[in-house]
Amino acid sequence: MPLAITATLSFVAPHPVDCLLQCEVAGTPQQRIVNGVTTLPAAMPVQRVAAQDGVGERFWITAEGEVSILYEATVEIARRPAELSSLGQVAKTALPGDTTQYLFDSRYCAAETFQSLVEDEFHSLHGGARVEAMRDWIAQHFTYAPGTSGSHTTARDSFVERRGVCRDYAHVMIAFARASGIPARYASCYAPEVTPQDFHAVAEVFLDDGTGGDWVLVDPTGMAEPHETAVIGVGRDAADVSFLTSFGLVDFGGHAVSVERY
Amino acid sequence: MPLAITATLSFVAPHPVDCLLQCEVAGTPQQRIVNGVTTLPAAMPVQRVAAQDGVGERFWITAEGEVSILYEATVEIARRPAELSSLGQVAKTALPGDTTQYLFDSRYCAAETFQSLVEDEFHSLHGGARVEAMRDWIAQHFTYAPGTSGSHTTARDSFVERRGVCRDYAHVMIAFARASGIPARYASCYAPEVTPQDFHAVAEVFLDDGTGGDWVLVDPTGMAEPHETAVIGVGRDAADVSFLTSFGLVDFGGHAVSVERY
Amino acid sequence: MPLAITATLSFVAPHPVDCLLQCEVAGTPQQRIVNGVTTLPAAMPVQRVAAQDGVGERFWITAEGEVSILYEATVEIARRPAELSSLGQVAKTALPGDTTQYLFDSRYCAAETFQSLVEDEFHSLHGGARVEAMRDWIAQHFTYAPGTSGSHTTARDSFVERRGVCRDYAHVMIAFARASGIPARYASCYAPEVTPQDFHAVAEVFLDDGTGGDWVLVDPTGMAEPHETAVIGVGRDAADVSFLTSFGLVDFGGHAVSVERY
Amino acid sequence: MPLAITATLSFVAPHPVDCLLQCEVAGTPQQRIVNGVTTLPAAMPVQRVAAQDGVGERFWITAEGEVSILYEATVEIARRPAELSSLGQVAKTALPGDTTQYLFDSRYCAAETFQSLVEDEFHSLHGGARVEAMRDWIAQHFTYAPGTSGSHTTARDSFVERRGVCRDYAHVMIAFARASGIPARYASCYAPEVTPQDFHAVAEVFLDDGTGGDWVLVDPTGMAEPHETAVIGVGRDAADVSFLTSFGLVDFGGHAVSVERY
Secondary structure, eight states: OEEEEEEEEEEEEEEEEEEEEOOSOOOBTTEEEEEEEEEOSTTOOOEEEEOGGGOSEEEEEEEEEEEEEEEEEEEEEOOOOOOGGGOBOOOGGGSOGGGGGGGSOOSSOOGGGGHHHHHHHHTTOOHHHHHHHHHHHHHHHOEEOTTSOOTTOOHHHHHHHTEEOHHHHHHHHHHHHHHTTOOEEEEEEEOTTOSSOOOEEEEEEEEBOSSSOEEEEEOTTSOOOGGGOEEEEEESSGGGOOSEEEESOOEEEEEEEEEEEO | OEEEEEEEEEEEEEEEEEEEEOOSOOOBTTEEEEEEEEEOSTTOOOEEEEOGGGOSEEEEEEEEEEEEEEEEEEEEEOOOOOOGGGOBOOOGGGSOGGGGGGGSOOSSOOGGGGHHHHHHHHTTOOHHHHHHHHHHHHHHHOEEOTTSOOTTOOHHHHHHHOEEOHHHHHHHHHHHHHHTTOOEEEEEEEOTTOSSOOOEEEEEEEEBOSSSOEEEEEOTTSOOOGGGOEEEEEESSGGGOOSEEESSOOEEEEEEEEEEEO | OEEEEEEEEEEEEEEEEEEEEOOSOOOBTTEEEEEEEEEOSTTOOOEEEEOGGGOSEEEEEEEEEEEEEEEEEEEEEOOOOOOGGGOBOOOGGGSOGGGGGGGSOOSSOOGGGGHHHHHHHHTTOOHHHHHHHHHHHHHHHOEEOTTSOOTTOOHHHHHHHTEEOHHHHHHHHHHHHHHTTOOEEEEEEEOTTOSSOOOEEEEEEEEBOSSSOEEEEEOTTSOOOGGGOEEEEEESSGGGOOSEEEESOOEEEEEEEEEEEO | OEEEEEEEEEEEEEEEEEEEEOOSOOOBTTEEEEEEEEEOSTTOOOEEEEOGGGOSEEEEEEEEEEEEEEEEEEEEEOOOOOOGGGOBOOOGGGSOGGGGGGGSOOSSOOGGGGHHHHHHHHTTOOHHHHHHHHHHHHHHHOEEOTTSOOTTOOHHHHHHHOEEOHHHHHHHHHHHHHHTTOOEEEEEEEOTTOSSOOOEEEEEEEEBOSSSOEEEEEOTTSOOOGGGOEEEEEESSGGGOOSEEESSOOEEEEEEEEEEEO
16 A cells, blocks of 8 residues: 655755755665655755665755755555564674674664663563564553653663653664664654654664564554555664754754655 | 784673674775784684674674683784875765765764854864864863773763773764764774773764865874774774674673784 | 842643742842742642752642642842952862752762863862853853753753753853862842843852852853842752652643843 | 771872761761771861761861871661551651752752653552562662772663662662652661672661651662661762762772671
């Protein structure tokens, strides 16, 4: 089933400011872009670069004055839901080199300090079964509470506070997985059941699906199903896949997202 | 002039523990490995993977009991010292895609919060001239003080405390550069004048050398000259290039490093 | 010149929640309360307790449903502006015991880590002259920017970010003073020139005025003059003198403050 | 049963440094000092001040060169072990004003962020029964591990890491209690079963013992029994009751503690 996606961003840059945007669905074997158009202010040059791990693209603009950005796309998702508990753990010593960075501490996911905790709470479980148990632990202990966290909030903060939004749920999931020796990255995405509708974020964990290992989506908020999740981009954590990163002062005017089954 | 490098690590793993090591000089066009041997306990299998950005290798072992590791190498460095002030700043919108991640906040280098500060202190300077001024600012305001920082210490902490070791100097340099829109990464290395002799760390910044941009070594401690610095590996910050990352409890027995001009 | 003060608070408590309020001007020799009335919902019991260091009062209520609080007062301030540079530093070994706590690290003011920095920047100055230089340093390097900081922001954060509101300015001032061996506390207050009108906060430092030592107001934002500042209460930092501390969930509806010369 | 206590501290101050010491057992109705002598370098002036909440004393010295301090005392403890589960919770609105500060966030115990967590985990319990359950939760989930924490470690850190020493156990206990609306403070102390022998730290919580409320010792490490615990001093957390606070650089030479039943 295709998804029809619309996202708008607007902001004002009093002075020229370089901005990096990442709001378009990534074209991947599992995500076919039926059509997709980004509309920018007339005559604004755009410089595109491949995004992290080759998943999707980012683009640079030099913003000045009022800037409105409109992204419209129709996307076919071919991702099949994984039966988490059927997936194995890839031995760390057998991990592909490019997954290694996703075992390390990052800005918001200082995973190493969680090692004792995950060993205590989930010691009898491995691979997908452990990920499933960790996801359910977060879902059970956390309250989805917009407005209680912010751009400074880390996985450690969220773990203590037991509340937050999709970003915070994903960060704790990532920290738990890495502390278990399972590579985990952050995926920004669009999904139709996100309430209220907004950009969404989930975790991706690297598990053994019988082919040597692959990235699998996990959403501790329970709002995004893998077969209806349109991934924009991936990174170590939220620091890497912001929809707007401005290198200088901008007045952010707001954003709106709509995702519908087509 | 070649460098003769010897490094030893020893630790005890009461139970089998997966360990990731990164202690060998990277073979690159600027670093010719004349000879290099890593000696591990007999019969210990080793799994090698390419390290970050393709600079050098990491290797996995599953440690158990007493483990001693000896690395011996002779290395020719062909890196020429850059005249920092002659290097330009690559426009952010012209940066290669794979340098973008080095603009973002990482575990120890939450650079975004330094934007106002670097703009205040260094606003009239760009590119290599700004990097040089930032390096000198750190050198002037910081005291090299082993034992005053640790694995929890971030660039923000060090900036307030104005002291630390090579790791901390490099983190502040990286945060300053990223806050200025200059990609910056962390490089672990060997260098002959490091006092006391130990693993060393410096920053690498991406500047315009007339060829579209390249990574340039910068050492705010002043102990490592680029033409005598043997880089082991690179990453976002110290979290990415530890010489030993253990996924479980080990009793670290110590390490020793010797680097001599040959 | 008297000040006419009006403050309103409103919030909703879905379930009964104990709340501690501190919004009334403290009656002290330097602050004569001409008249002062706090109006609470009818039939709401109030339990008053002396506030920290005996400066003013706090009161407890058990809130339920919609709660509106109105405070109206007319206050005569008899505090004379101190010539900061004329005030000496009390030797630490001569400090009264009850000022000792204001040398220690608190929630938002981890002062010890600033010791090297204040020694570097202000080493030639002591007592009031040093406080004046530190106040001016903050005023010069910081930008008053509502919305850029929050309840998680510490003096260390603000020092790196160089921006914030009165709370953040006061925290950095306190950290600098404590790191210099000068006891410093946080004072919440009302003042007429605060823009936009709101609860205000300043620092108080303990200096030698020829009588053995006394608390002196210092406002790095420059918005409050000591002879027009009506202190509500004092504490280690903002954690101690919130106008509303709720022990459970409340929906905060907003507040409004008006302070006028009468 | 009396306790015989000996503590020694030594350090070197290259330049004159003001130092605040707090290492003597407090004389209180529950702790009779049979005899107690502090021996300092000859001719070193000492300035004594009452310590926090009037519990014991601190003293200032101006240290220079090698300093050795010897404290020897014999102390009778008359404190009866409290049956925690029999103690009630004092309504917050009935708390004495001077306990209010022990509900607030402090340097190492940012308690407010633990409110959801304690409500989830301990919601059915109140007063002493809740404190007992929280103490047991910590004892069960934490590993006593000297060397894994330091002077930067907060209650949040320890809660995530699930390990530490007496200081860290006490901080988490304090954070849990405050988040439950129970005033809690930090007590440094001597106790005979502390292994290895060292200065010790426990929490004190304010509970209803039928007389309106009193402070009760709680040790989540299980090493100190109230009737054998000789309290030195109290504070918000470890920031307030260090045995040695130096306002300048000293080389700490070490300390030794012996506590024996007499």
